[in-house]
Amino acid sequence: MMWLTSKSAKALGAVKRPTNASGLLTLCFLSLLVLLPFAEVNAQDNPSSEASKRANSQQWQQTLASAQGETVYFYAWGGSKPVNDYLRWAAKEVARRYKIRLRHVKVADISEAVSRLKVENGRNSAIDLLWINGENFNFLKSQHLLLGDLWQQIPNSALLATKKLSLHSDFGVPMDGFEVPWGVGQFNVMANKGLFDHETLTPETLLNAAKQNPGRISYPRPPEFHGTTFLKQLLVALSHDDKRLYESATPTAQNELLPLLWNYLDRLHPLTWQQGKAFPSSNTEQLSLLQQHQLALAVSFNPNQLAKEQSEKRIPDSVERVYFAQGAITNSHNLAVPKGAQNPNGAKVVINFLLSEQAQRQKLKGNWGDPSVITPVLDNASTLPAQQELHSSWQQIIEDSWQQKYGA
């Protein structure tokens, strides 16, 4: 097995990434050299120097040393090729730099991992690292199944752009060091040009588009989170940004606000793909339907996805990016380590790497295009006007009522 892999690895390296990695590495090294003299002087204000100072601490050096040779099982959604490719790249880097094997365990839905953690109940876990946010995080945090103090222990968390982005809470739940932001999602729609007149869309323009293109509009089936977010965006627009959406959902608020959404969907669904008798299972399936011209739009949480897909020639140039007029629902997606993780040190080293400038830049500039969360690599150009997440209590209510009304 060994000779096979090493041989192919060489072949692959030769074919795919001849200079990229080494070039970036040199760049990194040089920038470190440049920054190093300032580190002592200006530690508090400069995040980079703060990060390198923490990296040199004895505690972190011990973490690095004991992480060597560990295998880190990273449970992350596996339905997207760019993400998978990115993690393959990261695995190679981590192996080279820290002698850690990073194994991407592809899950269809991260709640599978959450339920596994619940069954394990803090005992030795199969999971060392997981990609998580929202309800899943809230649950694990409340059940005390996560390792804390990550922000303090991981040097590169000093680079997090906490001033520019709201990174301290996740769907209204404080992170408290139980998870570390990894990237930012902004909900947007990739639609055929001409489907909407403007760069923004509203429930009305969506309904008109559906009338003119019957069977060509759809959204991922809730509780898939893209689908749920689509509904949230509609609800925000239909309720004219009612303030009660950002508070715990009271029965009165539900009775007053939700009918707006259901009445709208009752009108929309007969005009959608397969007359609303089926929905794409995920945003990726929706995307492939867009590629096959079965649908006129697909949703995404990645503001750069369209540009990336178009540069890969997988979506024609006749598709444009639009977003909801109230702003794109924005949230972070994060990394957490289970309390029962068998290789917590390795997991922390991996997180630290994923927050590094090089890794964040590769994430943004590579095929994935996921926006960065660290100050040195912020990308303002592609950022959309943000819309606050709804209070987390609305999520379950919207999903459950949708299931009752349309899903059974």
Place this chain on the structure above:
Amino acid sequence: MSSVTSTLFLSLSAPLLALYVAFMVYSQYRFNPRWQALEKRLAPLLSLPHLAVALGLVYLFSPGGMVYSAFAGIIGHAAPDWLGLPRKSLLTMILAISIKEVPFFLLIFSALGRQLAIKDWLLQGRALGYSESASWWLLVFPIMLKQSRLALLAAMAYTLSVLDISLLIGPNIPELYAVALYNWQTGFTSADQANAFLGNLLLLIMLATLITGIYLHEWLVVMRLRTNAVMAKPLNIARLSRVFTAWLGFFSLLTVAILVTFLLWSLGWNSQSTLSSINWSPALWQDEWFFMQGPLLNSLHIAFFSSILGVAITLLALELQQQSQRYLPDYIWLLAILLPQLSMVHGWRIAHSDLSASYTTSWIILTHIPFTFAYSYLVLRGPFQSLNRHYELVAASFGYTYWQRWWQIRFMLLRPALLSALAIAFSVSIAQYIPTLIIGAGRITTITTEAVAIASGNEQSITAVYMLVQAILPFIAFLIASVLAQRIRGSFDATHH
């Protein structure tokens, strides 16, 4: 229709449809020179994984699929959507499963046929003035139907709790019950956990309903055919059988079309392409090959050991029964494939977690063994029990001890049957999804788990790469088995008659 009724409908109708088609095919082929060709090709056709058939149909016939696009190309404009197979629907699901199960029932019928005097019944029926197809239905079908109960139940239990195909091509309004149950089982809220418990119970009730359905269907059909027999009325549907004369050609064509579609996709075809604009390249294979080795080796490793152990345990079970002359009913031995996999594996998972057991291939091999065992028992029982005792008697008269005889006569005569059992067990293990995923915690990846994970994304081309590999592995196993079997002379007669 609710999730439960649509799932019940699917689980009843798809296997029954397959059974009827298989019977008509069998009746058209059995006493015909075509039978040789069919028997030869049955095993490789059987080895095509369910997932490949399901996705292949979608890749070919859904709106936007290959055939659909080609058709649109011919008539000049996009064909209406209703002409294509819906991507996610009960219909697509029924079609995929019933098409895929036909070879399975043919295998069962072919084994049954060896024990029944079908040829004489047909002759007798015709001498009494009935046409051949009427004789098949009135005389052969009732017996075959009764004897296929377990096979029917196995196919129904499979359909009831199949997860990978349900996720990918099943309807999602409402979603099929297996998907809903899996979501409860993997959910973490206390409501989910309660639902998962009740859901497993409901699944067992559904299984009981299906068993009732099997008996009810059998009773109705046998009653009906009996009335026809008593009234000397030939059946009108009997003529339909002739349509299936072309089945072997059709099914082979479909198999090849599915494999070619995957191949085209993996070499650069996509839905934007026209034939002239495609940039054919093996780049994807080169890229993926590196990452595929791990899952591939896992698949081979698990399938190798679980098939050998499964077959070995089958031999042990058959031998112990023979020695003690106490035979347990078949359904006990076949339990693993008669119970819904989803509930069973859920139980194993809880036990596995309670033991704080590791996530290694050994555990996965262990969880595959019940399935490889059940299928090899299904294949080996007939040859083992009908083996002519006289050979061993002769050997005994020459002074050979029991175990010498066992090894030198029985085992040697069984070699061809053992080889096909191994090949079938191997392909069963390759295609396992639920136990591999759940017991391996996703850490142990195989070609099948990777294929499902990737197929849930939008990358049809990479999916195609994995589907091809998944389809080729069992095919190679059957190829090796048949090549080896051909080198073993003179044993086929001993085992099969």
Place this chain on the structure above:
Amino acid sequence: MLRIINCHISTDHWRIELPDIFLQSGELLVLTGPSGMGKSTFLHWVLGDTIKHANISGEIHLNDVSLNALSIEKRCIGLLMQDVHLFPHLNVLDNICFALPSSAKDKGGQKLNKNQRKEAAMRLLNKIDMGYVGEHFAEQLSGGERSRVGLIRALANQPKALLMDEPFAALDPQTCAQVSQWAFEQLHTQGVPAIMVSHDINNIPPEAQHLDLAKYYRRIAS
């Protein structure tokens, strides 16, 4: 009346040129000869089955109708094999009903309904004092009973001729003698011409014609 003329059976190694056969209603022809000499082949050919391992030609006439071009089910020729093949999923009565022509009518010219057909089958059984087996299934019958029911079933079909392939060979000698005696009487009273293949040269009824294939057997020099 059954007439078989110009009949030749041949393989690569041998050839048989049969004398012409004439059977009046109720007459029996017993066919004997060593095994492998095409007795069964001949029988299956008369029945209309496809013959695989030999070439066989000749003309078959039944009541002055040529049968050669007709398929088995159109020939109205009954068949009784050694294992009489009572269908295992039907009881004895239903087996006989299966054989009763679908066009069977009552005295008033009405087609029989289900119960009437069963009654008709029962009458046939009662005639030979075997009404007690009506509800039995094949595996519950003794060998002798099975042979009798087999013949009753074959005759219920109202065949214009009957072929028997060693029908009683599996019975013990005493039962065999009884049953065959009974069978020949049945055939005679019903006026059905019959051809029977037999191994047992010593047990040929005196009134039957006898054809020994060995007399007509010629090896082909190669």
